[in-house]
Amino acid sequence: MSDLPEGLESFLASAGWGGAEIEPIPGDASFRRYFRIRDGERKAMLMHAPPPHEDPKPFIDVARYLQQHGQRAPELYAEAPGEGWVLTEDFGNDRMRDWLDENPQGEEPAYAEAIDALVRLHDQPPGEFAPYDMPTYMREVQLLTEWYCPHMKLDVDTAAFDAAWQEALAPLLDRQRPGVTVLRDYHAENIMLLDPSSDGRGEQGLIDFQDALVGHAAYDIVSLLQDARRDVSLGLERSMLDRYLAKANAPDEFEADYARLGAQRNAKIVGIFTRLAKRDGKQRYLAMIPRVWEAMERDLAHPALGPVARWFEANIPQNIRDTFGGEIR
Structure with missing residues (x-):
């Protein structure tokens, strides 16, 4: 896919998801983007919140706090906040x-x-x-x-x-x-x-x-x-x-x-x-x-x-x- 952000596939490979299917999810944010990742039976959600316009660290910090205090935030699979990448559990489509x-x-x-x-x-x-x-x-x-x-x-x-x-x-x-x-x-x-x-x-x-x-x-x-x-x-x-x-x-x-x-x-x-x-x-x-x-x-x-x-x-x-x-x- 030519419209994928630079570094996406290398991040997935480093996280153990190399070669996975990548499906962009339409969004309303100016700089933050989301992708649904599938690898056989495994699935995940990938967030790209690239600095300097975005900073994924607050998301990571709050997710960890919520998980530690009995709340159902998505599990964090892999992260590279300096490049804006966070791979998380996929909660599905039932908003x-x-x-x-x-x-x-x-x-x-x-x-x-x-x-x-x-x-x-x-x-x-x-x-x-x-x-x-x-x-x-x-x-x-x-x-x-x-x-x-x-x-x-x-x-x-x-x-x-x-x-x-x-x-x-x-x-x-x-x-x-x-x-x-x-x-x-x-x-x-x-x-x-x-x-x-x-x-x-x-x-x-x-x-x-x-x-x-x-x-x-x-x-x-x-x-x-x-x-x-x-x-x-x-x-x-x-x-x-x-x-x-x-x-x-x-x-x-x-x-x-x-x-x-x-x-x-x-x-x-x-x-x-x-x-x-x-x-x-x-x-x-x-x-x-x-x-x-x-x-x-x-x-x-x-x-x-x-x-x-x-x-x-x-x-x-x-x-x-x-x-x-x-x-x-």
């Missing part, structure tokens, strides 16, 4: 989102297992990862004023925006110490059903966790239950949140922090999806913004988000919030 499209009867047990996995993860000491601190929260949420507001031709008060978010988020900072490992993109597209039964039960595998930080336990629950890419009913969101609260040693303010981080994450995603459409020409992400904005409006209704809700009322008119901006050119 939770796709599988549930075909098997809606399995939704509740599949989500229950995903919640239980977070309960188990949060029982473990956090990894040695960077903190999910206020500068990080603010840098993320500012994507909304950096990308969405200019696209909508809105002249907004960015100083008041920052102040409102700092006021709303400050109370949760003490409650995320010492914190838990936050995977950050824990949702139905990044959970693999390794051997799903007809009712959705079965082992689940984790992917796309290389950006893990140490932060608040509510963040990954928000990511799962306020999914930007898949409709999660209000009833399922409520029942799964209740499931977590019943199993975890959650503080009294957990639901308020859930709303805080839901609003923060959803504001960030609106900004990211606008950027993907405007800067990168990926228009398909715009169709997801209404789902994200609807969830953010629910979060903003919580009293804990009062300062932020008032900023939205003053700076982004309701009719604009209802239309979400349309196509971006």
Whole structure:
């Protein structure tokens, strides 16, 4: 194959997979690429995340942490991080989102297992990862004023925006110490059903966790239950949140922090999806913004988000919030 990255076949040979079949997997990332590797009965997944644009070491570090703490991350077969290569276990094709499209009867047990996995993860000491601190929260949420507001031709008060978010988020900072490992993109597209039964039960595998930080336990629950890419009913969101609260040693303010981080994450995603459409020409992400904005409006209704809700009322008119901006050119 002429389009294979330089060094791929020599890496496979050094890993004991010389002569294996190589199948490129279409992806959305700019520099990271994936390949399915087959050698007789053996199969594996090859990631190419070449420096300087990518760095596979965080993926390797988080995978090892997860494996050491009872989580189902892919086994690492071989690695050459300096060249961007990581050969891992192949989790197959059954992403939770796709599988549930075909098997809606399995939704509740599949989500229950995903919640239980977070309960188990949060029982473990956090990894040695960077903190999910206020500068990080603010840098993320500012994507909304950096990308969405200019696209909508809105002249907004960015100083008041920052102040409102700092006021709303400050109370949760003490409650995320010492914190838990936050995977950050824990949702139905990044959970693999390794051997799903007809009712959705079965082992689940984790992917796309290389950006893990140490932060608040509510963040990954928000990511799962306020999914930007898949409709999660209000009833399922409520029942799964209740499931977590019943199993975890959650503080009294957990639901308020859930709303805080839901609003923060959803504001960030609106900004990211606008950027993907405007800067990168990926228009398909715009169709997801209404789902994200609807969830953010629910979060903003919580009293804990009062300062932020008032900023939205003053700076982004309701009719604009209802239309979400349309196509971006």
